[in-house]
Amino acid sequence: MQQTCFHCGSDCGKSPIVYDEKNFCCHGCQTVYEIFSTNNLSCYYDLQSAPGAIPQEIEGKYDYLDHPDIIEKLVEFNDGIIQVINLYIPHMHCSSCIWILENLNQLQPEIKSSQVNFPKKTVRITFKTENLNLKEVVKLLSAIGYEPYISLSDYAEGKKQVDRSLIYKLGIAGFAFGNVMFLSFPEYFEVSEFWLEKYKYLFRGLMFAFSLPVVFYAAQEYFVSAYKGLRSKILNIDVPIALGILVLFIRSSAEIFTDTGTGFFDSLTGLVFFLLLGKFFQQKTYSFLSFERDYKSYFPIAVTKISKTQTGTKEENIQVYEIKEGDRLLIRNAELLPVDSILISGKGQIDYSFVTGESEPVTKVSGDKLFAGGKQLAGAIEVEAIKSVEQSYLTQLWSNDVFAKDREQGFVGITNAISKYFTWAVLSIALLATGYWLVADSSLAINVLTSVLIIACPCALALSTPFALGNMLRIFGRQKFYLKNASVIEKLARTDTLIFDKTGTITTNKKNRIAYEGMALSEEEESLLKNTLRSSNHPLSRALYNFLADQDIQILDDFEEITGKGMHAKKAENSIDVGSAKFVGNEAETEALATSVHVKTNDSYKGKYVFHNQYRDGIKELFKQLKEDYNLIILSGDNQGEKKYLQELLPQGTDMLFNQKPEDKLNYIKTLQLEGKKVIMVGDGLNDAGALAQSEVGISIAENVNVFSPACDAILEAGQFSKINAFIQASKQTVGIIKASFTLSFIYNVIGLYFAVTGQLSPIIAAILMPLSSISVLVFVTVLTNLKGRKLFKKHQDESRA
Structure with a gap:
């Protein structure tokens, strides 16, 4: 009896290494098992049997990683305390790999975190350098069977590793499909005597041989995905595909070996070829969309x-x-x-x-x-x-x-919401139809089963959403609206409440009129004020900085900015406080209604700069459009000085809250969410970070400041502010297009299933129609999103000109 290695699955030969009542092919695999067992990571083997690779001999192999210059070229980040390295792991292939690579901190405590990007087969490792170096990290990965591929030239030139496995599989499936079709000609044309009698067994044997690499190599991803889904008690969209391939192969092999027919090897190889062709088309097209977005979506910071x-x-x-x-x-x-x-x-x-x-x-x-x-x-x-x-x-x-926001865990995309029902429906129809034909005409039962499973392949369902969202993501980028990921479009479409900050969001700091009221500032005080403002990114600070006369640039001895309140700074013997009236300690001014920045120098109150805000162009029309579909709220940290003006400017019923601290804004959004509201928060990315993070969608307005913030989901260039409604409507229409593509796919399936269930559709025709339907759905969503995006933004431009 053949004995396989518990760790890697290789043949252990006649003399396996036995440890802990388990067989190992070498001491390397045994050592890895010991490492996992010692660190309570043996559940690695529960995710998949024999998931590991044989560790390679690594002694002295990575000595070059001791060289500081080489380390500097490889790492993304190195401050002497922490290093961050992104490594390509060719052997990464399954859920077990992901699990162990994201639990490296349990093998080595100095590793703070490790994040896997499975499609790119990379792991991003953050580790402390006091007791661990890059060489030891790489040796650890190699020791457990995940040797990284390191090429200094690739790192220096920024080249990416390319996974060509899909191309190889497509080539093998295409080669096999062509040859099986050629070998099937005598059967197609019913050639008798010389061809059929003399070469029948040879031709059928060759067809069987050509099918083996197609089923066991080219189609292996479908079987692996289906197996993992079933083990996790999930019916994913690869289950019906894998079942169709398996049924075709078993039935065809049975016919060959019992000499009762030629089987369906042409249908089998054709099915896998067209499946892979559809996947290749998807990969190439989506890569193009992603590349175009990466290339053009320079954030407006x-x-x-x-x-x-x-x-x-x-x-x-x-x-x-x-x-x-x-x-x-x-x-x-x-x-x-x-x-x-x-x-x-x-x-x-x-x-x-x-x-x-x-x-x-x-x-x-x-x-x-x-x-x-x-x-x-x-x-x-x-x-x-x-x-x-x-x-x-x-x-x-x-x-x-x-x-990553905790609420992401509760967000279910439109595809995931539908696909779990789709697979059950397909399997039910296939089994019922097969059961019927087993009674009515058993010779057609196998054709019906395979045709149903093929024609109902959910490729179009799986592809329409990423293509529609990806294309709209690109369109938004051209309009200078940059989203963190495609799921933000779906979230925008589901919202019902819009909250706007005032200063720096609905107002512009480029056109403010500013007046000073109070005791004159000395040249030294004005210089200190100017240099204090120079250090801040708050919209009022930037506006006041540009308003004041030029001063010599000085490096402050001390600077502190308290979010939502003000700033304190020192230079030599002089100190200054700049901010709200309460912050500088002038209680008599706290009830003033104008937007103001107060100044106190050396514990002596000097005066205030009063701002007469300039609101963004098109704000009245924008709020009028938004009020038709949304609850509108102004949530400002400023006082009520401009409440009366805003009531005249904005639609009736717009809620307004003033004197809101950053934590007040966050708590207000939480309250709305408890009431079932879906909130968009539009802010300046600075004082509004908490509110942006709490909302379903946080949009940060960029106007000559570095607003690149992990708190927001989207960045909107200030000049495109009046297009907010157009972006939201485009998001809603994109979701509508996705639903329409699902309807189109459903119509395809109903028509195809009718012919398949009634036995009028052969598996090979089904295999050809399946990718054609997918491609037509992709063209449908791409063309429609382009047309909708162009129409919406053209309409907005026409309304703006009018």
């Missing part, structure tokens, strides 16, 4: 570039993808570092939780290296870029699983 001129220092806002190596940048309080850089001046307190999940700020001094994704927490700093921005890296950070 800006950073301040500092340049020297003959008259002094010039500051200008540039978009992040314009940053070049050597550029001097100003990073304000709470701003994100868009590129790897060197700290030139200022006190660095960098929060790398965006990258590593570690919230403890790291102190940096002049000359230290800073990494993209870090957030500055202690006033303004000047840095010099040592790389140009990589947009794909920013996208990766934005989608980091560290910031």
Whole structure:
């Protein structure tokens, strides 16, 4: 009896290594089993039998990873305390692999987290470097059978590993299909005597031989997926496909070996070929859509570039993808570092939780290296870029699983909601039809079973949603509305309540009229005020900073910004407080109704800057459109100074709440959600971070500030603010298109099932019709989303001109 290795499934030969009453083919597999058992990870083997690979000899193999220059090229992040590395794992192939790779911290406590990207076969590992280095991480992966593929040239040039297995499978299935069809010609044309009698067994044997790699290699993913689903007590969409392939193969093999017929090897190989062809078409088309979005969807975040001129220092806002190596940048309080850089001046307190999940700020001094994704927490700093921005890296950070919202777990997409019923329906129809034909005409039963399972293949159902959402994602990107992922479109379509922040959201800081009331500020005080404002990203701070006269740039000795209240700063012997009346301690002004920024220097109240807000163009028309379908709410941290004006500007019945602290906004949204409301929060990405994260969809308005925030689901360029209703309506219509594509797919299935159930449809015709129906559905959703998107935004432009 053949004995297989408990870990990897290989043949153990005549002398297996026996340990813990289990057989192993080598000491490497035994060692891996011991590691898992010692660390209470033996349930790895419960997910799939023999899921591991034979560990390779690794002694001395990774000595090159001791070299600092090589480490610097490979790692994404390295601050001397924590390193982040993204490794390609070719052997990753099943749920067991994912499970063990995401539990590396149980094998090595210094590993903080590991996140698997299964489609790309990569694992992103964050680890502490005090007691662990990159070489030891790689050796650990190799020791447990997951040796990473490391190529310095690939890392340096940014090349990606390409999985060509689908192309190989498609080639094998196509080759087999063509040859089986050729070998079936004598049967098709009923050639007798010489051909049929003399070569019948040879031809049938060859057809059987050609079917073996098709079933056991090209179609293996369908069997694996169906098996895993059944083990988890889930009927996924691959179950009917795998069942159809299996029934065809068993029936055809039985006919060959009993000499009762030629079987359906042409249908079998054709089915797998067309299934893989549909998958290849999907992969190529969706990759194109994703590439186009990645290429064009540069987030509308800006950073301040500092340049020297003959008259002094010039500051200008540039978009992040314009940053070049050597550029001097100003990073304000709470701003994100868009590129790897060197700290030139200022006190660095960098929060790398965006990258590593570690919230403890790291102190940096002049000359230290800073990494993209870090957030500055202690006033303004000047840095010099040592790389140009990589947009794909920013996208990766934005989608980091560290910031996955708990409510995502309760969100069920439209495809998942329907597909679980679809598989039950298909299997029921197939079994009932087969049962009928077994009684009525048993010779047709097998054809009916396979035809039903093939024609009802849920490929169109599975593909229409990602194609429709992906295409609309691309259309939104062209309109400067950038979504974190495609599911945000479905969420936008389900909402019923819109909440807007006031300052920096429905108002613009570019056109504010500002007046000063109070004691005159000395030149020294105004310089301190200007440099304090320079460190802040709040819309009022930015507006006031641009309003004040130019001053010499100074590095503050101390700076603190308290969200929703104000700022405190020091320079030499002088101190300043800037913010709300309550923050600076002027209780007499707390009831004033105008939007104001108050100033106190050296514990002496000086005065206030009064803002006369300028509201965004088209706001009246936008709110009028939105009021027809949504509950509208203004949720502002400012006082009620402009409530009367807003009541005249906005539709009747718009709720308005003022003097709301960040935690008040968050709690208000929670209350609405408990009442069953689905909320969109539109804010500035700074004081509204908690509210943006709590809402079903958080939209951050970008206007010459770095609003790249993990809290939001979408970023909208300020100039596109009046299109919010058009974006929401486009989202609703996209979901409508998906439902229409489901209806179209359902009609295909009903017509096809009629012919299949009545025995009028052969399996090979079903196999040809199945991908054609899928392709037609994909064309349907792509064309319709393009037309709807173009029509909606053209209509909006026409209304704006009118």
